[in-house]
Amino acid sequence: MPTLVMKFGGTSVANLDRIRRAAKRVGVEVAKGYDVIVIVSAMSGKTNELVGWVNETSPLHDAREYDAVVSSGENVTAGLMALTLQEMKVPARSWQGWQVPLMTNDAHSAARIEEIPSENITASFAEGMKVAVVAGFQGVSPKGRITTLGRGGSDTTAVAFAAAFEADRCDIYTDVDGVYTTDPRITSKARKLDKIAFEEMLELASLGAKVLQTRSVELAMRHKVKLRVLSSFEEQSDEAGTLVCDEEEIMESNVVSGVAYSRDEAKMTLISVADRPGIAAAIFGPLSESGVNVDMIVQNISEEGRTDMTFSCPVDQVTRAEKAMADAKASGDINYHDLVADTDVSKISVVGIGMRSHAGVAAKMFSSLHDEGINIKVITTSEIKISVLIDRKYMELAVQALHDAFELENAG
Template sequence: MPVLVMKFGGTSVANLDRIRRAAKRVGVEVAKGYDVIVIVSAMSGKTNELVGWVGETSPLYDAREYDAVVSSGENVTAGLMALTLQQMDVPARSWQGWQVPVRTTSAHSTARILDISPDNLMAKFGEGMRVAVVAGFQGVSPEGRITTLGRGGSDTTAVAFAAALNAERCDIYTDVDGVYTTDPRISSKARKLDRIAYEEMLELASLGAKVLQTRSVELAMRYNVKLRVLSSFEEQSDDAGTLVCAEEEIMESNVVTGIAYSRDEAKMTLLSVADQPGIAAAIFGPLSEAGVNVDMIIQNISEDGRTDMTFSCPTDQVARAEKALKDAVAAGNIDYGDLIIDGAVAKVSAVGIGMRSQSGVAAQMFRTLRDEGINIKVIATSEIKISVLIDRKYMELAVQALHDTFELDKVG
């Protein structure tokens, strides 16, 4: 039988009533003739509770035991979902990551999937099982220990299973009914997209849109897995939600597909840095080793052998970045005159595959911000993206204005 993967996030399985609702959706797909892999997250709030307990028990915790604890939330949900399906006379079994097995690296709490062997699942399907309820977010290391994939890892689990079992589609059920042109909470004109290209979804996810985890989109693009984002709380039709697919499957689209934002950004500037070969590596190497996620980078014109270097990073990584830079100075690897930190900025981005063949998008974006009296602090571009750093207080105004400028409320 054809295989379908269905993933239910924490809000979709937050209590027994919601688990029953999700199970009914699974039952509908089984009735259509699918063998179904159901990937479940922990109940809403449960992972945070487990993480809190670990921190309270052992502030300098053993990462292996951390994974053993926080992965248990998904195990509970998987068992309850399997029991609910059995009550509906749907042959179902729950599976933990190690039972499949989902083989991962040994990087506890940030493991990456190496391989999923479908043999055990396919054997059980052959014996009459119709639904395999798999605990998301977890796997097993080469040493035989439980590992977890990082927050949002259940999305990655779902896509990996769809690729491994050559599933017809991977449906991601969340608390939203699809991917929108921007956050509907900011712009009332935000429009749900019927389809979006992998590359556009990857950019939007990395730029702040929280509908899908970035790694799951990367995996879907690599293995050409069709993703569909749906709401757990609305009645579904065959064309519900948003399909994330190859660019070739989208007939026509706007030049700009969506406006993304990231509220919690910081701009850090090193003044009077020695302008010499290797200075960028000397600065950004320690930042990388400290786990600082550097985004935009601007280097000013050199004067008297000195230059200024500006970069952005999430606000919660500023202290880590500051320490890494000071340690690099103490080690004699770099020197600079001063470090200026602006922690009140936001990143706003326009994304669209149409930018490849359409000129003038950047000029239009910059004019719109100018007309709204919004000053641009940093600019970064790629083939299908333009991002700017602006004062955080203007973020919502910028999103609304750009959404209107590019007429994203209209189709094609």
């Protein structure tokens, strides 16, 4: 039998009625002749509740016990989904990560998938099981301890299963009906895309679009897994949602496919740093070791052996970054005059594989922002992306202006 992977996020299994609705969708696919692997998240809000209990019990907690607690939400959903399917006379059973087993490394709370042996689930399919309901987000370490994959890890679980079982497709059911040109809450002109290339989706996911987790898109791109993003709250057709696929499957690429934003960014500038070989490593090494996710980097032209180094990071990592730089200065690894943090900026990005073959995208972007009186603080580019840092108060205006400038209301 062909295999299909269906993943249901927290809002899609938030209560028993929604689990029943999701189960009916699974039943439709079983009736088409598929063996189905269903990946479930915890019920909406449950993981946050569990994390809160852990932090209240032990602020400096053992990461292994953290994983034991927060993974339990998915176990509940998997069991309830299997029971619901059984009530519908669909042969189903639940699987926890260790039962598959989904093998990971031992980086608790941020584990990476290493292997998904298919033998156990395949044997159950051969014995008449039609649906394997797998608890997402979790696996088992080489030492036999429960691990979790980090927030949003159920998306990654789903794609990994689709790759391991060579599934026809991986359907991700969520509370939106596909991937949009930008956030519909910011502009009513946002349009759902029928198809989007892996590379574009990866950029949008990494730049703040919440539809898919970045690691899941990376995995899908590497293993050529066809991803479809669908709403669990709307009636479906074969053409519903957005298909995330190879660039070659898209007949006509838009120059720009979407506008992404990240609201809570910070711009940090080391003023008057000694300009010498290895200075970048001396700065960004300690930041990396401190867990600071550096994004945009700009170095000014050196004057008299001194330079300024600017970088961006999430605003909630500013304190960590300041401590890392202060420690590096105290140890003599770097020498700078001052560290200035601007915590009131946002990142706006335009993304599109069509940018490879079209000139003038940057000029149009900068002109559109200029027309709205928006000053650009930092610019970075890649082959299919241009990102800028601007004052946060202009974020929504910038998204709307760029959406209009690139006529994304006509995308689809």
